[in-house]
Amino acid sequence: xxxxxxxxxxxxxxxxxxxxxxxxxxxxxxxxxxxxxxxxxxxxxxxxxxxxxxxxxxxxxxxxxxxxxxxxxxxxxxxxxxxxxxxxxxxxxxxxxxxxxxxxxxxxxxxxxxxxx
Numbered sequence: 001x002x003x004x005x006x007x008x009x010x011x012x013x014x015x016x017x018x019x020x021x022x023x024x025x026x027x028x029x030x031x032x033x034x035x036x037x038x039x040x041x042x043x044x045x046x047x048x049x050x051x052x053x054x055x056x057x058x059x060x061x062x063x064x065x066x067x068x069x070x071x072x073x074x075x076x077x078x079x080x081x082x083x084x085x086x087x088x089x090x091x092x093x094x095x096x097x098x099x100x101x102x103x104x105x106x107x108x109x110x111x112x113x114x115x116x117x
Contacts (some may be wrong), residue, residue: 010097016109017093024084024114031085033115038063039096042073043105051103052076058095075108084112 041051052062060078068074082088096107
């Protein structure tokens with residue numbers, strides 16, 4: 001499924017994403033409503049710079065860059081507008097795992113506000 005990620009990595013990521021979807025549902029989310037979804041990545045400054053330059057290839061814009069605290073890695077937050085239905089989030093999961101592989105960065109997770117209308 002992914003060049004460098006194992007089935008175990010996919011299953012772990014997908015299980016975490018399903019938990020987020022359940023939480024959104026509990027908060028009255030209407031998954032078919034488009035909303036900004038942000039995804040945070042950490043890694044070397046060089047790789048995050050490369051990712052910032054290529055974010056559009058993956059359908060994202062750069063939302064924020066975080067300077068690291070002592071002992072932390074730099075982080076970048078990407079954002080794109082999409083729905084939060086199961087298939088759209090499955091595609092998001094595939095995309096952030098592909099980004100991890102392509103840029104040698106780690107996805108720290110994604111988030112969005114529940115949309116009730």
